[in-house]
Amino acid sequence: MNMRDALKKRDNFLAQIRQFFSQRDVVEVQTPQLLDTPVADAYIDSITMQVNKDIEQKSKYLHTSPELEMKKLLAHGSGDIYQICTVFRDNEQGTQNFNEFLMLEYYRLGFDVHQLMDDIVQLLNALGIQSRVSKLSYAQAFFEYTDIDILNTDFEALKVVAKTHGLSTDFEWIEDLQIFLFTHLIEPKLKDLPLCFIYDYPIMQSALAKVEGQVAHRFELYMNGVEIANGYDELQEAKTYQQRFNDEINKRSVLDKTSVDLDKGFLSSLQNPLPQCAGVAIGIERLLSQINLK
Template identity: 35%
Template sequence: MNWQPTASIQALKARACLYQQLRAFFHARGVLEVETPALSQAGNTDPNIASFSVNTPQGLRYLHTSPEYPMKRLLAAGSGDIYQICKVWRQDEAGRKHNPEFSMLEYYRVGFSYQQLMQEVAELLQLAIPHLNTEPRILTYRQAFLQILGLDPHQASIEQLAACAQQQQIDFQGELSQQAWLDLLFTHCIEASFPTDRLTFICHYPATQAALARVRLENGHWVAERFEVYLGPLELGNGYQEQTDADLLERVLVKDAEQQAQDIPVDTRFIAAVAAGMPFSAGIALGLDRILLCRLQAKQLTSMLSFAWEIA
């Protein structure tokens, strides 16, 4: 029976050093470390994310896929700037760059714009991954498509997107929505073009990908005030200008829940907290195992984990 750890002692020490640096980074900026429950009566309604559930004497509970909802409840209660380092769980996420149980850094800055948050995230990641080029690239979603594929994602038809995929030798048979074609081209062509020695920030995704971020009209198209940060093709984090309209958020969560394969209850306490007055803020979730992978310039995510999912 294989009982040995999948991470080396060097990787374990590197993780401990990374966490010390992160805590010092936030302490210097007056950001409070918090802890929230891993089990909740409500799960993540995002149809692209599947939650693990646990039977308890008090009923079904869901392991959090992110500490987002309770942290936003703390913001509404007047916590100010906060961060959390924690384990999170997502079903059906396993592979060279995925593990169903992984470590996340999530933090929120009250009064920050998402542009200010991008700048701070760049500083944080340059501390965490010392070999990075100091100048990150910032592209809008539209700029990325125009530069790399010569297509405007806000105007391209399904037929044009399918033709582009064929030109890029993406082998796919079947019908897809416009957004699904955009996702396919983004993951197979655009992400693959990102430099491996510097950060790439992609912002202003189509409003259909807003999730819980604010949206705004830009050049005649509605875009989300959110961004993702990459090193090479590897996504490290996803940040928002947080939506503070409780009615709008409730509509999003209810609509998402209807598309979920699981019967996931909407987090009504989160909605009530936002309605009570969540402050203007920007927040981000960062994958710490992936950051550690980049820090050590390693190949396999399992080599960053004390025990991989298969032998945990």
């Protein structure tokens, strides 16, 4: 395929996404990319920019996701919204990770994660992807592929499991070992599934998703074993967001990573809680790469 045809194919792909949302009255938005506060996530790093150096030498941060800025809109009555934007992350490495990439993020009011998963399947159908869809809970995936009761196996027992597979046990927290085991023991099996949603993660991997009992209501979508999307049943209250942010800030300190401040601007914007909604971030290049394999 020549350059012109490749560009037209990509342009048509983005147009189809926009048409899908337009038909469902989901409004496209554009939020700031240069922020006052870096991301708090322990394993995602913001790229720092020095701005106004001839005036006040102030630090700004390129957004790693439009999530929090979009949630400000949701809290102020935006209704269903989506955004297609370039995001930026520091200290990325690997064949699927880049410092700059295109993200689709969208939110549907009144949805839970299962309704959102079904909505994503409809989006993929509109993009010409008609593959068989599988859904496995995180616990079910571990039972089926490794016979591990992941929700009821403690840190020390998981280290024993890792050792039996010749894997590292050098982890500070159980959630990191769970993720490591998933990457090495489960993800290779997902290559045989064209479209697979993994949902209901252990609560220690809750990120910014609601929790219930032993699980966090979040999901990830894999295409042929490649992670494409990450979605949540979104938190609503400022107090809960503050707790999650503080947990991540504390983890950054333990890991001796660059310290970050609490995003008080975001918290103050949630004087009115978010409406019940589910949201998802989809990596456009990853999605396109899997479509182009067909």
